[in-house]
Every structure is written in C-alpha cells, then in structure tokens.
Amino acid sequence: MEEGGGGGRRSARGQSAGEEPEEQRRITALDVQKKEGDIYNINAGGDREEPIDPLAQDYIGIIANYFSVGLMIGGSTSLLYPVLIVQAGATASLMTASYAIVMVFWSYKIFFGFLSDCFPIFGYKRKPYICIGWLFCAGVLISLAKEGSDVDPRHLVIMLALANMGYVWADVAADGFMVWVAHCEPIEKRGKMQTLVHSMNKLGQITINVIILLGFSGPEMNCPGFEPDPSVPCSTSIYVTKRVDQELYQSNPNTWCYERCRQATFDWDLSIPEFALSICFVIAASLPLYLRLKEDKVKAEPRIGFLRKFWTQLQRRACWQIILYGMISHITFGVMNAAKMPANYVWLDLHTFQHQFMVIFEKLMFFIGLNLVRKYALNVSWRKSVLVGSLLVLIFNSMYFLIIFDVLRNSWFYIFTDVR
Secondary structure, eight states, X not given: OOOGGGTTSOOTTSOOTTOOOHHHHHHHHHHHHHHTTOTTOGGGGTTOSSOOOTTSTTTHHHHHHHHHHHHHHHHHHHTHIIIIIIISOOOHHHHHHHHHHHTGGGGGHHHHHHHHHHSOBTTBSSHHHHHHHHHHHHHHHHHHHHTOTTOOHHHHHHHHHHHHHHHHHHHXXXXXXXXXXXXXXXXXXXXXXXXXXXXXXXXXXXXXXXXXXXXXXXXXXXXXXXXXXXXXXXXOOHHHHTTSOHHHHHHOTTTGGGXXXXXXXXXXXXXXXXXXXXXXXXXXXXXXXXXXXXXXXXXXXXXXXXXXXXXXHHTSHHHHHHHHHHHHHHHHHTOOOTTHHHHHHHHSOOOHHHHHHHHXXXXXXXXXXXXXXXXXXXXXXXXXXXXXXXXXXXXXXXXXXXXXXXSOOXXXXXXXXXXX
C-alpha cells in the first residue's frame, strides 16, 4: 500500500521508508572501512559522547607544541637571510644549500613516525617522543648560544639543522596525537583541530619573525664592517670595503665602521646567543604541558603488521591521491631560483627589515586564511580551494617578471607580490 506523497515508495534519490539518508550511509560505510587496517587506531575515540576540547589542560600541550614548531621553523629559516645574504654576502648557491640543509630532516618524518608508532616508551607513543625531541632541540640551541655572536655561518647552519631534527621528531609524534583528537570531532566539524594547530604554527612563525625584524635590523647585521668598539680599527679587507655604503665610506674613510649605515633601521642588535636562548625559554616553559598530556598506554605495534596496514592505507584512493597531489605541488610550486634572494638584495635593496616585514605579512595572511576556513569553509570542496589557490599563486608569481625586466623595481611592490 502506498502512502500519500509516495512515502512508501523508494524516492528519486533511492531512499526507502525507514532507511538512513544516503550521506549518513556513506559515512557509516567509511567508518566501518577505517576499522580494517587502521594503523593509527583513530577510531578508538570515535564513540566518545563528547568531542575533546583541545584547549583543556590535558590536551593544550599539543597547541603549545605547534606554537613552538612555528618558532623553530620560522626562526631557523628566516635567520638565514640576514646572516648569510645581508651580513656575510653569501653566494646564491650557498644560501640555497644552507636552506636545504636546515630543512633536510623534514624528509625523514616517515622514519620518526615509524619509531613513534612501533616503539612506544613505557607504553606511550606520543608524550616521550615529544619531550625527547624538544629536549634535544633545546640542548642544541644552548650549545649554539655558547658559540657566541661570532659563530661561523656554516657552523650556524649545521647547528640549526640539528636543532630542527629535534623539533621534527617532536612534531611527528604530536601529529599522531592531533590526528587522534581530530577524529573525535563530530563529522560536520571535522577539520577544526587541524586548522587550529596550523594557525598556532603560523602564530609562532609570526612571533619569531617580529623578533628577527626588531632584533636583526641594526647596524651589526646590516652594515658590513660595522664595529661597535671604537678602539678596534676599521677593516681594510677589500671583501668588506666593497660592500660598504660608498657614500659613508667616502665621507668618513677612517671612521666609517663606527657609524650606522642607511641600511640599518635601528641602533640596537640582538645577538645570536640571545636569539637561541629566547626560543629555549619557550621550550622550557612548554615542557610541563607536554608531560601533562593525557595518553592511554598501548602495546608495541608488530612491525610487519604495521607495515601491512600502512600499505593497505596507501592503496586507498583518498590517501594515494592526496599524496600524489602533495608530491606534484611540491615539485611545481616548490621550484625556486637560487639567485632570487641575492638578486632581490641588489635590485631592490631588500634588507632585513623589509624582508622580515614581507615574511610576517605572508604568515599573517596565512593565519587569517586558516581561521576563515575554520569558521566558514570547513565543508567547501577542497578541489575548488586548491584550484583557486593555484591560480592565485600563478598570478602573483607572474608579477615578478616586472621586477626581472626592470619595469617596476620597488621593494614594497615585491612584498605585495610575494604574499602568495
């Protein structure tokens, strides 16, 4: 017997009376599929009556971790420009190689993840590795601080790379914790945790870049040959004098090194030891939050079984497609001309203050964008977002041709175009 309005018939969308909506059926089927070969046991929190509050005392350590990661990744990479390009006058190849060395341990995240998942310490997968990673990072930074302000640029790069290994180790363990918390969120709000932690990452980068802007825009970093001690004679090295502000050099041939050049914005400077110790202070203040993280004890994952589940995960369409996109986008959008930074220094007179202002502006736009997505666009198609973002990157990148061909060589124009 048919009811009015066709309630007893299968609807045009294929739904029978008393049957769950198709969207809900798809979600349920996906959840069942996840339980088979789920390498991170993320469904353990799927049946919780209430989602986890990431700002609660038991979990705020994850937020603190991502803020500290932002301090380290922003500090270690942004410090290279004033130290290598502005102060040392390094070549384009040295700058590019230094950046690659500092970031090299990001390529080993899968190895650190395997350690965290398969070799729990006292039954804990995340907390011990987070603490060990940050303690190692802090130890390297303290060693760097002991080197003093006259640390060799090449040695500085090696020390920053080792410090990065420590925080990458901690970050990988925190990523696993973050994924578990994210899967405790209601399906319609899924994504809030990811956008929150990455917002904190960008906030950390903004913070450290403000410190670099204020601390490394003085004469010691931006004026080649500057000497704060009047008892020390000015350098006569051709390598130094050819980089000195010629106006200043010609007007004061014997005392030029004691005066602030026009490239310096402020009269003060922050030393590299002070910079390193400031990050150590944040790490030390965050350690109690990491120790307080609420984590259940687990048994060690069988290595062969883990690798089988890992392979099963990779074969899923949603997984291998996003990995393929990530690889292709890094290959295409990650290509950078090695001569760009030295060229900007010469063409645009781009010194520390302007460069850090550009980086802060870029990170601020990223921070605002993440929070807008978190509030308004969690359910917007990621395909459309990627398409629009890719087109905008192409448009902004194309504007650099105006600088290359000397149509418009202005540092503030470059800051606007590089916000991509």
